[in-house]
Amino acid sequence: MDDIKDAVLEYVIEEYVEDEDEEVSFDTPLISGGIVDSFSMVSLKRFLENRYEISIPDEEASPEAFDNVNKITELVKKHLAKKE
Amino acid sequence: MTNIGSYDERVKQFDWSISEKELEYSDGNIINIGWYCSDRICDKGHGGKTALIWEGQGGVEKRFTYNDIRIHSNSIGAYLRSLGIKDEDRVCLFLDRIPELYIGFIGILKIGAIAQPLFSAFGDESLHLRLEDAGTKAILTQRKHVGKVRKVLDQLPRLEHIIVVDHDGKKPLKEKEIAFSMEAAAPVENFEIFPTKAESPSVLHYTSGTTGKPKGVKHVHYSLIGQYLTAKWVLDLRENDIYWCTADPGWVTGTSYGIIGAWSLGVTQCVLDSGFSADAWYSFIERHRVTVWYSAPTAIRSLMKAGKEAVERHDLSSLRHLCSVGEPLNAEAVVWSKEVFGLPFYDTYWQTETGAIMITNVPGMEVKPGSMGKGFPGITALVIDPKTYEPIVEPGRIGLIAFKPGWPSMMRTYWNNEATYLSKFNNGWYLSGDRARLDKDGYFWFVGRDDDVINTGGHLVSPFEVESALLEHEAVAESAVVAKPDEVNMEVVKAFITLKPGFDPNPDLELKIMNFIRKKLSPLAMPQEIEYMDSIPKTRSGKIMRRLLHAKEWGEETGDTSTLEDDE
Numbered sequence: 302m303d304d305i306k307d308a309v310l311e312y313v314i315e316e317y318v319e320d321e322d323e324e325v326s327f328d329t330p331l332i333s334g335g336i337v338d339s340f341s342m343v344s345l346k347r348f349l350e351n352r353y354e355i356s357i358p359d360e361e362a363s364p365e366a367f368d369n370v371n372k373i374t375e376l377v378k379k380h381l382a383k384k385e
Numbered sequence: 386m387t388n389i390g391s392y393d394e395r396v397k398q399f400d401w402s403i404s405e406k407e408l409e410y411s412d413g414n415i416i417n418i419g420w421y422c423s424d425r426i427c428d429k430g431h432g433g434k435t436a437l438i439w440e441g442q443g444g445v446e447k448r449f450t451y452n453d454i455r456i457h458s459n460s461i462g463a464y465l466r467s468l469g470i471k472d473e474d475r476v477c478l479f480l481d482r483i484p485e486l487y488i489g490f491i492g493i494l495k496i497g498a499i500a501q502p503l504f505s506a507f508g509d510e511s512l513h514l515r516l517e518d519a520g521t522k523a524i525l526t527q528r529k530h531v532g533k534v535r536k537v538l539d540q541l542p543r544l545e546h547i548i549v550v551d552h553d554g555k556k557p558l559k560e561k562e563i564a565f566s567m568e569a570a571a572p573v574e575n576f577e578i579f580p581t582k583a584e585s586p587s588v589l590h591y592t593s594g595t596t597g598k599p600k601g602v603k604h605v606h607y608s609l610i611g612q613y614l615t616a617k618w619v620l621d622l623r624e625n626d627i628y629w630c631t632a633d634p635g636w637v638t639g640t641s642y643g644i645i646g647a648w649s650l651g652v653t654q655c656v657l658d659s660g661f662s663a664d665a666w667y668s669f670i671e672r673h674r675v676t677v678w679y680s681a682p683t684a685i686r687s688l689m690k691a692g693k694e695a696v697e698r699h700d701l702s703s704l705r706h707l708c709s710v711g712e713p714l715n716a717e718a719v720v721w722s723k724e725v726f727g728l729p730f731y732d733t734y735w736q737t738e739t740g741a742i743m744i745t746n747v748p749g750m751e752v753k754p755g756s757m758g759k760g761f762p763g764i765t766a767l768v769i770d771p772k773t774y775e776p777i778v779e780p781g782r783i784g785l786i787a788f789k790p791g792w793p794s795m796m797r798t799y800w801n802n803e804a805t806y807l808s809k810f811n812n813g814w815y816l817s818g819d820r821a822r823l824d825k826d827g828y829f830w831f832v833g834r835d836d837d838v839i840n841t842g843g844h845l846v847s848p849f850e851v852e853s854a855l856l857e858h859e860a861v862a863e864s865a866v867v868a869k870p871d872e873v874n875m876e877v878v879k880a881f882i883t884l885k886p887g888f889d890p891n892p893d894l895e896l897k898i899m900n901f902i903r904k905k906l907s908p909l910a911m912p913q914e915i916e917y918m919d920s921i922p923k924t925r926s927g928k929i930m931r932r933l934l935h936a937k938e939w940g941e942e943t944g945d946t947s948t949l950e951d952d953e
Contacts, residue, residue, distance in 0.1 A: 316900060319529045319530065319532070319533075320527075320528060320529030321532075322528065322555065322556075323529070330442075330659075330660075331660075332660045332661065332662060333659055333660045333661070333662040333665050334442055334659060334660055335442065335481070335658070335659045335660040336660070337660070338506060338660060338661075338908050339660075339661055339687070339842075339873075340841075340842070340874075340903075340908035340909055340911060340913075341903060341908045341911070343899075343911070343913050344896060344899045344900055344903060344911065347892070347895070347896050347899065348896060350892075351892045351893055351896055363690070363691075364660070364661055364662050364663075364687075365662060365663075365664075365691075368662065
């Protein structure tokens with residue numbers, strides 16, 4: 302679980318945070334906070350699907366479900382559990 | 386009673402002098418949008434009225450009166466002048482939706498310089514192309530975006546000043562960078578506003594075409610005449626309204642109606658500088674008691690997805706008038722808004738080039754869900770035959786949307802590109818590049834673009850620009866880009882590529898290429914899907930057959946493929 306959280310956070314910081322002084326944590330609002338816009342959310346979803354070999358249905362990839370690293374991790378965990 | 390009253394009567398008796406008289410403007414006088422949006426409102430005794438309610442990340446709120454706007458814009462104007470910026474110099478605003486963007490826009494206009502707003506999510510290549518073409522002399526930006534400017538600075542010899550509006554002193558500034566704080570600057574009470582005239586340039590907005598570089602659409606101060614009256618009659622803005630235009634001023638709606646329309650009318654407007662979520666938007670409306678809301682179909686469809694329950698969690702009873710712009714508003718969205726808000730969204734149609742609303746539904750007019758409405762009074766709008774350029778009179782026949790030139794807010798040229806500007810006219814008509822049909826009652830119904838430009842979330846993306854950027858990726862040999870249908874954004878970017886030897890098609894490479902375009906151009910331009918091909922279909926002369934790829938995505942007939950070099 303922590304591995305997923307850390308990996309997602311690292312990816313978000315590397316790919317989407319423009320201001321290097323901005324502190325982003327597990328519960329920082331990403332979509333509503335303007336760090337990841339709705340178009341870029343597609344690439345974040347693709348990252349999760351590639352890395353964890355899961356498929357996230359579009360209806361589950363809502364701005365609310367992607368709004369912070371904790372929520373994203375829950376979503377990934379749910380789909381990993383389905384795989385098992 | 387609405388501001389417009391009877392649409393039919395207005396059409397019969399229309400003259401743009403209605404707007405000129407209300408703005409106390411006569412032919413040949415000085416007309417400066419910056420003055421009209423700040424000093425004039427103060428001169429009329431409304432200096433203490435709230436002009437801007439701004440809310441940023443984490444619920445931080447700032448309020449500015451019209452007198453604040455006047456003084457802060459004076460300070461910005463004075464500062465720019467002290468740097469040697471003069472009339473007709475291009476000054477770029479590369480900022481998030483922070484107060485400095487809105488007030489800086491007014492300050493730039495006050496000194497007669499040309500405001501060049503650019504969407505702050507643009508990547509360094511998009512920024513470079515637009516600054517280079519405009520020969521921009523100064524740019525106002527933020528710490529978080531200054532890195533993108535630094536990346537392209539070497540290629541912009543005419544860029545003299547990079548003004549960082551939120552510099553906190555923690556990191557040293559680099560070449561050409563200077564710190565300026567609007568709120569810490571010495572207030573400038575009295576300021577000599579540059580005496581711009583009707584045809585003095587005001588705003589340079591960049592838009593995308595099918596081929597070539599982005600085009601700089603040049604507007605003039607006289608555009609105010611159109612923006613003021615359309616804001617008054619279509620948006621129905623009144624003295625006590627709290628108005629929210631959700632558009633970013635990096636795009637034309639955000640300046641024509643997110644700044645000029647509202648402030649020239651002395652209305653209080655709100656700005657929310659944060660990302661989208663249905664709850665955040667509804668809370669914002671509830672908190673500030675928004676009465677008039679101008680948004681876009683993509684946002685409306687996203688709100689629809691969030692469901693009626695999200696609406697019911699908030700008191701949205703303050704809303705009295707809703708409008709939409711950017712792309713066709715589907716009938717379902719109009720019906721839904723009537724159901725959940727008790728109000729329909731009134732669709733409006735216009736372009737960066739038109740500067741103001743051209744075809745629209747207005748208060749009091751019967752709204753036919755899915756229709757664009759009718760021509761604004763004073764606008765001769767019709768559909769014309771794409772071959773003869775003659776008007777189509779019979780209802781139902783599809784043609785090009787065209788306008789008779791001469792409305793006040795019409796673009797005056799494309800910057801450095803007069804030939805393309807002239808190509809927009811034929812047989813005495815301005816050609817919009819969109820197709821539509823008229824019904825028997827004179828309502829317009831949108832059909833689609835007449836070219837390959839992609840309209841995603843209400844923003845135009847050039848397939849050529851994305852194709853060119855794709856070729857800069859080390860793995861890409863060939864590329865073709867088309868629109869793909871999308872439930873929320875109407876269209877999204879889809880790319881077809883072939884790979885260079887040594888690269889294998891796989892999902893990780895696809896993601897790398899997507900992110901490459903997102904950072905280089907913008908999130909809007911990022912292909913939402915990439916398809917690997919063995920070869921890109923081309924004509925015998927080597928031109929990409931986008932038509933074929935487009936038809937494939939939209940489930941249409943592919944038509945004549947006899948000129949293809951390679952078939953699939």
